[in-house]
Amino acid sequence: MPPDPAGYFAQIDLRAFQTGVATYMTALREGVLLDPTFPDTAWDPVTRKEPPIQDTPLTRAAHAASKLFDDPAKRIGFMYRLQSVMPIAFDRKYDRYRNDAAGTMHLALWTAIAYAPCSPRMTKKVLRASFEETFREVLPKIEASDATVH
Numbered sequence: 312m313p314p315d316p317a318g319y320f321a322q323i324d325l326r327a328f329q330t331g332v333a334t335y336m337t338a339l340r341e342g343v344l345l346d347p348t349f350p351d352t353a354w355d356p357v358t359r360k361e362p363p364i365q366d367t368p369l370t371r372a373a374h375a376a377s378k379l380f381d382d383p384a385k386r387i388g389f390m391y392r393l394q395s396v397m398p399i400a401f402d403r404k405y406d407r408y409r410n411d412a413a414g415t416m417h418l419a420l421w422t423a424i425a426y427a428p429c430s431p432r433m434t435k436k437v438l439r440a441s442f443e444e445t446f447r448e449v450l451p452k453i454e455a456s457d458a459t460v461h
Contacts, residue, residue: 320388328425331376338372357431419450
């Protein structure tokens with residue numbers, strides 16, 4: 312199932328994305344039993360091929376989390392964001408917006424991961440720029456919202 316006709320992956324509802332990541336992390340920590348629906352192959356949006364999937368704790372956890380998304384486009388978008396966009400938030404540049412000891416991150420980072428335009432055709436540099444642009448766009452809005460609550 313390819314991304315949308317414009318070539319971008321579906322944006323993921325923020326709460327759904329966070330639930331997917333929590334499911335993934337829990338499955339990594341606690342393990343996942345063999346699932347009879349575990350696929351033999353997966354569509355790779357970058358190569359546009361269906362390579363075989365190795366049955367590992369990482370792939371089982373990712374499969375368990377991806378099952379939360381009924382829409383195939385959202386499922387692929389979630390997986391791409393988990394594997395390719397989320398690591399950008401762990402760059403040193405964003406250290407002050409994360410608490411790695413507590414395992415938390417600023418809502419603006421979560422939002423950028425879930426909503427930044429991304430495509431398998433983007434180079435890492437362009438993907439990072441898309442992430443940064445989304446982050447810088449939402450950060451002041453979230454901080455302004457926080458200021459009115461406190």
